[in-house]
């Protein structure tokens with residue numbers, strides 16, 4: 001692996017920086033939350049270091065499902081620096097473009113299923129979801145069906161924080177107090193096999209969900225629905241892996257009613273669950289795919305929405321014109337970094353390595369299922385979810401924040417929690433012993449947990 005040196009930082013600057021953070025910096029999704037601050041300054045591979053010179057093992061993908069190639073990859077650093085020197089930025093408006101944006105669009109079209117050759121770049125996932133939702137409505141409008149305005153999404157899904165993507169998101173706090181939110185968004189249940197009995201009153205997950213979806217479509221009126229949006233595997237929901245027949249049957253039902261399907265692959269793409277793109281393999285046959293995070297491994301803010309040609313042609317072919325875009329759409333430096341990132345993923349075989357990481361997870365995390373407070377362990381490629389519950393007799397979910405806090409403070413391992421689920425989402429370059437260390441630390445922390453989750 002090619003990396004640059006890990007920089008150490010004098011601890012003398014620690015206190016003022018952390019105080020300044022508290023005073024000035026509003027943190028995403030945690031405005032006004034815990035007073036704890038960990039100010040990161042450097043990273044190499046799976047190791048990151050903070051301003052107090054404390055070293056952590058990053059098993060979270062830079063805290064947010066990213067960093068597939070690991071921290072400090074020289075190829076990405078050099079590609080970004082070179083592009084900044086050559087042409088840092090030029091707008092994509094008015095027919096302008098950059099060599100890197102064109103190359104990246106073609107590269108992504110090559111990774112996408114046949115007939116999905118058109119790409120629109122954004123600065124991240126929310127903008128991408130927002131774009132896809134607008135395109136879904138516009139597609140039907142252009143085809144003479146302007147009443148198709150409804151969007152179906154799922155409870156527990158995370159799709160972003162802007163108004164459209166935030167309304168599609170299935171976490172109620174996102175919508176509280178900022179309404180009215182985007183109208184015409186309806187939620188259906190997610191596939192949650194571990195909780196099938198209590199959520200659906202049945203072990204037939206797909207059967208229940210298909211019936212609920214069909215009823216929802218009939219209640220709203222099939223001819224009023226533009227699209228459904230869903231992650232192939234739900235990340236923020238807690239690594240919810242659907243039964244194999246779920247997506248093919250959902251796709252078939254939607255197609256029967258002329259409803260589009262948007263695959264939100266902001267988490268799953270670029271190796272996270274073991275493929276470049278996960279939705280085609282899961283039988284989603286999506287009309288649009290939204291990606292971000294792993295596209296640059298998080299080294300630069302960039303998202304990409306891939307469109308089936310018919311969709312792009314309808315909204316923007318011939319004389320059609322779609323007034324939509326952003327200052328930083330197709331930012332040349334971000335695109336150069338993404339190209340280097342895709343190159344490293346390919347050269348180092350990191351997509352395949354996600355399967356190796358999955359095997360290590362299976363070996364090392366299996367033992368956790370024997371612990372009284374572990375309800376379920378779910379693995380999808382290089383990501384895993386461990387659901388924390390009150391105890392073996394009582395599978396009531398317990399917030400997993402205490403586990404991740406202890407992992408960080410006691411063992412210097414960074415994980416994320418999503419409700420009751422502890423999530424592992426490491427750089428794909430994670431080493432065998434780093435997975436072992438994480439599993440041992442998890443065992444230690446979960447064994448100490450009290451049933452009230454403290």
Ligand code: PLP
Nearest residue numbers: 124125126158159160264266267
């Ligand atoms: N979609 C999914 C599945 C996500 O997990 C996220 C972010 O975590 C988003 C969309 C939003 O992406 P961003 O935070 O880049 O706007």
